[in-house]
Amino acid sequence: MAASVRSVVLRGLDVVPVDVEVDIGPGTRKFFLIGLAAGSVREARERVTAAIRSCGLPFPLHVITCNLAPAEVRKDGAGLDLAIAVAICLAEARRPAAPGCAFFGEISLDGAIRHTNGVLVATRGLAGLGVDRVFVPAADAAEAALVPGIEVVPCRHLGEVADHLLEGLPLPAITPQPPAYEEPVAVDDLAEVHGQDTARRALEVAAAGGHHLLMSGPPGSGKTMLARCLPGILPPLTREEAIDLAQVGSVLGELEPGRPLSAQRPFRSPHHTISTAGLVGGGSSLARPGEVSRAHHGVLFLDELAEFDPGSLQALRQPLEEGRVRITRSGGSVSYPARFMLVGATNPCPCGWEGDPVKACRCTPAAVYAYQRALSGPLLDRIDLQVRVSRAPLEALSEEPTGESSAAVRARVSAARSRQLERQGHLNANLTRAELRRLTGIRPDARRALERWSSAKGLTARGFQRAWRVARTVADLQASDEIVEEHVFEALGYRVADAAAA
């Protein structure tokens, strides 16, 4: 007698449908698991056997053949445990299938159904496949309930699932409730920052246009503090954005139990010793999301940018361009979303004191030039804004800071973002050359100023467009439809002077 049960395996944030088929045939006790089961799926055999026995359910005494179809898809992860166990129970009870149902979850030896990574992604995929009811671990039911149009049945134990399917005992579905979605609390507020007027303004412009930002300044000048303020001046995540982000958290198993959805923009600050796989995603067989995807819709802060492995920084190019990463491994190719604001921080030179008004820099001009050049190239090309940060004088630190609060800045940022979305459907940082010409309304004198500057300073075509995009954001912050000369000049102010060019 054969039974077939539906489940999925994860491919990044997509799913591949898997039919778990079990046949019980004549012969002495054997349990075959076939269908390209890798690592953790192969081990499902032992887990499922023990779990069924622990529940006191009848275990087939003949030859069990469990096939995971389609056979050519490599299957990984423990999410198939529940489907395999259910299929065996149904086959033993000579019940063909559970129509419209799907199962996803890992089982422990005593039959308890454990937290499993990726329940939100699996549920989303199953809903897309037309499944009506999904049985998931109770611990993860809250995230599954975020998916509309599918009934979510939280399961604690294999026994209650079997009782429900075989005996018709009730197993209530979760009633979807509007998920807790609170106004985020910014931990770091701009009101706490002393001075740093230029950097504050650069943060505001960066936040308003979604521009990447590089801060350069001596040690202890507060670059990290400034970067930490950035999520607080961005508008809170929309529900769609929060669900996008929750999917990444779901795959990683990093969602807070019971509170899967947060309006808080992520802030990720990996250390410079991070591996390329840790940064952009990767792993041995199937790639896991990296820091760039954890920072999706938020901020990726790279302190000591010059100390990062050049290969890792190179790997940032794809996510910076496309807003997602595609990683190919032996187990297949997966893609994760990675649309983040990059904030880099660096010393201006090897000793850190170049340009400081008090402490003299000990580096030769050639060393300063080489240090700044090491950052250049493709990565720096994508950073629209650059700003120098200086140390606040010690006496200023004991005074009460006088700057605006993050909330005040966020109001302006939100207004400027709305203007952009209304005009072009995306933020200014992603304006293409054609859109710049067509949409940005630059006044002729402003354009001439930009051209004069480019020829005087030898700007590349990319640099020219960067300044143009930033000028557009400056204009949006002033609710101006046109880019006038002042906007261009302010935009040109946010780049680090090349110390060696003098």
Place this chain on the structure above:
Amino acid sequence: MPRPPDPDNLNVRGRWPPPPGPRVAVVGSRRPSPYGEAVAERLATDLAAAGAIVVSGLALGVDAAAHEGALAAGGCTIAVLGTGVDIVYPRTNAELAARILENGGALVSQFADGTPPQRANFPRRNWTIAALSDVVVVVEAAEGSGALITAEAALALDRDVMAVPGSVFSPLSVGCHQLLRDGAGLVQNGRDVLAVLGAQQEVLDDPLRPPPSLGLESPKTGRDALLGHLSDTLPIEPGTLARKLGIPLPEIMSRLTALEMAGAVRPRGAGFVRLTAVGISRTGSG
């Protein structure tokens, strides 16, 4: 203590030996403030106009400004290189080196042809600068600057050492002020140097002839009042200006960039310095 090489054993490009006349080394920071750069250039012009030969190291900053100043007066200037005479380092000064040769000056080096720039060779080159000069003038030197090695060599070789004072706020003048405290001659203008050389000059406490204008007046920007609040030695941050003048920061940023485009200011660190007009033609790209 490195011994300077025999002047007859130097590798030379250009006219050698140089024409008769007192030789003045003008040396200092490779990253001077606009003030230091302007002083080096103006001093070299005045010295060259009075018939002195300006010796320097063809480095960025004060050295280049000194060579330029001498050339501006049509003078002969000697560049003492830390590389072989067939290599100009840094390469950005290649065009300057060519003009030095055209104007009857010389590039000299104690190192064999083809010697690349090496860290250890530059202090030895500084000794040669001192050896070839009658007096060494240090324009801007931070603590530990290479120009102080030249001054030390000058003392060891029994040459006169003089220094240009600067702002007491500026780290770039600390080395000069140390020299002055230790007895170096005070340089306010070219005559101070010529007097030490024994040229028949009366020493007057005149200020160095100021450059024609402080800050360029561009027809576009007019003379922005911000210039009056900027210094040519100390970088002032845009935020400081905004607070002091009660003007919103975006407007300050915008006006500063307009001034930078007009060649009147340039960024330094997190702030801006005012350019002194004399250096503008070369430093506009800074």
